[in-house]
Amino acid sequence: MLEIKDLHKRFGDTVALDGVSLSAASGEVVGFVGANGAGKTTTMRIAMGVLASDSGTIVYDGTPLGVEQRRRFGYMPSERGLYPKMKTGEQIAYFGELHGMSKAEARRSTAELLEQLNLTGRAGDFVQDLSLGNQQRVQLAVSLVHDPEVLILDEPFSGLDPIAVDVMGTALRDRAAAGAPVIFSSHQLELIERLCDSVVIIGGGKIIASGGVEELKAKxxxxxxxxxxxxxxxxxxxxxxxxxxxxxxxxxxxxxxxxxxxxxxxxxxxxxxxxxxxxxxxxxxxxxx
Incomplete structure (x- = not known):
């Protein structure tokens, strides 16, 4: 269980987060929904330790989240963090090694992800030569290569065609089926409805609605x-x-x-x-x- 509890964050006079709380249980896919500027990215960055909150806590399996636990997480930022002049396969494996995998483990995991994400034929291509959609798949592979315990993904489906959406959606559901809590944000609300077990809606830095997909619809x-x-x-x-x-x-x-x-x-x-x-x-x- 990943729990985000009562986060507050200000940037000068701007209140970015005002008591944000949400959670994701093992095997649960949570859709994090809100307009631009609502607080989604700020929440995710705090959860990953990229930003510090003014107050509030992040708890994983009952323990306050620390650096060592975050190393076992998979994070996909909204801005691509790839090396454009590295080849696709080499890049994914490199990130695996940064997470402490041996070369053999990283290469084996990379081969599996290239196949799962339909990138095998692009393994030798430089990232800068890939389409934006394929770069997005590589970014997801980088977040998955070390077999993370938790996934936090900021707009992972942005700019993807329907086939790529299906491929990536299956990858996320597979990770959840293996027990990982998954939180991802998206403006594609029909996709949230199709993939997620529960939904959290944020507006103006506050949670304004949350619950299981069917529960919210029934209400x-x-x-x-x-x-x-x-x-x-x-x-x-x-x-x-x-x-x-x-x-x-x-x-x-x-x-x-x-x-x-x-x-x-x-x-x-x-x-x-x-x-x-x-x-x-x-x-x-x-x-x-």
């Missing part, structure tokens, strides 16, 4: 959608506030059992369920409250 369920085979217009008969969406009736408020009775009396009910909002819709509502 925000408000609208009942009814489809019924009938020529009769039920807008005035259904309880609550009723609007139309094509053939469907959208009902807010009112007694759902009464709505079902009215619909069933009018004809054959082919759909009767509450709409679940997307994470994107939940995010938009949370940041505008």
């Amino acid at each position: 925000e369920v408000k609208q009942l959608r009814i489809r019924v085979e009938t020529a009769q217009d039920l807008t005035a008969d259904l309880p609550g506030t009723v609007t139309r969406d094509g053939a469907d009736y959208l009902v807010l408020g009112g007694d759902d059992q009464e709505a079902l009775r009215v619909a069933a009396a009018a004809g054959r009910v082919t759909h009767f369920a509450y709409d679940q909002p997307t994470i994107a819709e939940i995010f938009r509502e949370a940041v505008t409250r």
Whole structure:
């Protein structure tokens, strides 16, 4: 379990973080969501020791996080930290050795990652000659090469095409399946919904919503959608506030059992369920409250 507790950080008169807390358990993928400047990168940099917080703690498995523990983490910054004039395979292995791996271990791990991330054919290419998407894959490989216990990734899917997104998403889910807590930020909210077990939404340096993906969606369920085979217009008969969406009736408020009775009396009910909002819709509502 990685726990970030009550972080505060100011830059001059600007409050960057105001009591930020979040956690990731073993095998859990946590999506960290917020607008530009909300505090995501600052939180991640503090977690990795790149920045110091004004107050608050980072705890890993019940112990305050120190340098030795952070060495076992995998970190992917939003800005690429690669050597452009090194070859891809050599670079990944080099970072493995920096983490204390032997040359043989680093080369073996590099070969596995090149295959997993579809980079085997690029192993001998200089990083500066790769596309931006392939450079992003190399950056992920660098964060994974030492088989980290925890992954903290800042916008890992930025600039990737759909195939590359699938490749990298599978790599992250595989690491989580092996027991690593994973925290990553992204503006691609449909991707957060697809890959993550839980979501943390930050705005103005404060956590404004958090929870499991399905839990958050269930909390925000408000609208009942009814489809019924009938020529009769039920807008005035259904309880609550009723609007139309094509053939469907959208009902807010009112007694759902009464709505079902009215619909069933009018004809054959082919759909009767509450709409679940997307994470994107939940995010938009949370940041505008």
